[in-house]
Amino acid sequence: MAVSVALVLAMKVINMPKNKIRFEEVESEDDYRIFNVYNRRKELLGYISWHKPWKRYVFEPCHLTIHSSECLDIISEFLMNLEKNR
Numbered sequence: 226m227a228v229s230v231a232l233v234l235a236m237k238v239i240n241m242p243k244n245k246i247r248f249e250e251v252e253s254e255d256d257y258r259i260f261n262v263y264n265r266r267k268e269l270l271g272y273i274s275w276h277k278p279w280k281r282y283v284f285e286p287c288h289l290t291i292h293s294s295e296c297l298d299i300i301s302e303f304l305m306n307l308e309k310n311r
Contacts, residue, residue: 259272264296
């Protein structure tokens with residue numbers, strides 16, 4: 226199942242379909258963006274940040290969090306859009 230999402234990456238908070246996943250941009254000291262990733266209950270799932278060795282954005286899940294394939298698809302699409310709009 227493909228998740229079609231139109232993202233406006235200049236916004237501070239980005240809600241995904243049916244508010245299942247929320248991306249909240251946080252202050253960063255360098256040129257790269259950092260996002261907290263929350264579920265619909267506002268529980269922190271992990272972080273998206275720039276990984277210098279790979280030269281790309283990555284998702285770093287919080288300890289002991291679990292993710293469905295749909296959740297990972299949404300996060301993956303967000304990462305791809307970040308890369309495209311870099």
